[in-house]
Amino acid sequence: xxxxxxxxxxxxxxxxxxxxxxxxxxxxxxxxxxxxxxxxxxxxxxxxxxxxxxxxxxxxxxxxxxxxxxxxxxxxxxxxxxxxxxxxxxxxxxxxxxxxxxxxxxxxxxxxxxxxxxxxxxxxxxxxxxxxxxxxxxxxxxxxxxxxxxxxxxxxxxxxxxxxxxxxxxxxxxxxxxxxxxxxxxxxxxxxxxxxxxxxxxxxxxxxxxxxxxxxx
Numbered sequence: 001x002x003x004x005x006x007x008x009x010x011x012x013x014x015x016x017x018x019x020x021x022x023x024x025x026x027x028x029x030x031x032x033x034x035x036x037x038x039x040x041x042x043x044x045x046x047x048x049x050x051x052x053x054x055x056x057x058x059x060x061x062x063x064x065x066x067x068x069x070x071x072x073x074x075x076x077x078x079x080x081x082x083x084x085x086x087x088x089x090x091x092x093x094x095x096x097x098x099x100x101x102x103x104x105x106x107x108x109x110x111x112x113x114x115x116x117x118x119x120x121x122x123x124x125x126x127x128x129x130x131x132x133x134x135x136x137x138x139x140x141x142x143x144x145x146x147x148x149x150x151x152x153x154x155x156x157x158x159x160x161x162x163x164x165x166x167x168x169x170x171x172x173x174x175x176x177x178x179x180x181x182x183x184x185x186x187x188x189x190x191x192x193x194x195x196x197x198x199x200x201x202x203x204x205x206x207x208x209x210x211x212x213x214x215x216x217x
Contacts, residue, residue, distance in 0.1 A: 032202050051151040070141065072104065073076035077140040077152035079159035081166035084133040086110075090165045098139075102150045105141040110134045126187035131165060136162070137174045145189065184212045 083090075094108065101107075113133050122130050129135075138158045140151030169186035170179070185192045192214070199206075200216040209215075 003083075032172065041125050054133055063070050075145050075148040077148065077155050078137055078174050079155050080135065080137040080170035081159065081163060082113075082129045082133060082150065082169050083136050083165065084109075084131070085165075086134065087165045090162060093158070093161050093165075095165045097154065100154065101150070102140065102154045103142040103147055106151050106174070107139050107141070107156065109137050109139065119168070122189065123188075125163075126188055126195055128168065128187075128189055128191045135171050135174075136166070138162075175212050179212065181215075184207075184214065187212075188214075 033144060038100060097108070113129060113131075113135060117127075118130050118132050120130055122128050137156040140148070140153075140155035142151050169189060170183060172184065173188050176182060177188075188195060195214050196216065199214050206213070206215050206216055
């Protein structure tokens with residue numbers, strides 16, 4: 001497979017036997033192709049969504065684009081990384097875990113970093129991964145809490161096997177409680193130390209410390 005990455009003005013999909021429907025993907029979803037009688041899923045399918053498509057839609061419309069098939073009240077476990085390329089080494093990993101998706105709602109989502117995001121200098125804001133590529137998030141999802149351990153284990157192992165092909169950091173909004181401070185630092189790359197300086201100046205007592213925090217020291 002050729003190494004694929006979204007360009008500054010658009011996006012690309014990997015040329016593999018996994019078929020992406022349509023021509024201009026904005027979000028690529030790896031979903032089960034079918035479910036067995038026992039509820040376990042087998043087979044893989046890559047499909048795309050226009051949820052992130054640039055348009056005149058209101059922000060609230062974009063924020064609810066996934067609500068139809070991922071409603072409120074589900075059990076979730078996320079793991080995330082940035083990817084500069086979808087490499088040859090990554091394809092069999094995607095296939096292997098795509099063939100063992102534990103629940104019908106579990107996914108691997110690839111969001112292209114392109115267009116306006118790639119036209120801003122890396123040092124201009126806290127967000128440091130602007131050179132094109134993908135945000136890849138593995139999600140173990142099910143409405144039944146009893147199924148969450150299996151879904152979470154699938155997502156964790158999928159992420160572990162894929163991590164070596166990543167750019168190192170991940171999107172902070174998609175991190176979990178078990179992502180430590182090393183993951184926070186990797187998320188901001190060379191911008192992290194500047195963020196520590198800002199934190200030290202405006203919040204030296206670390207009042208705002210919930211979620212994935214940047215300590216003032």
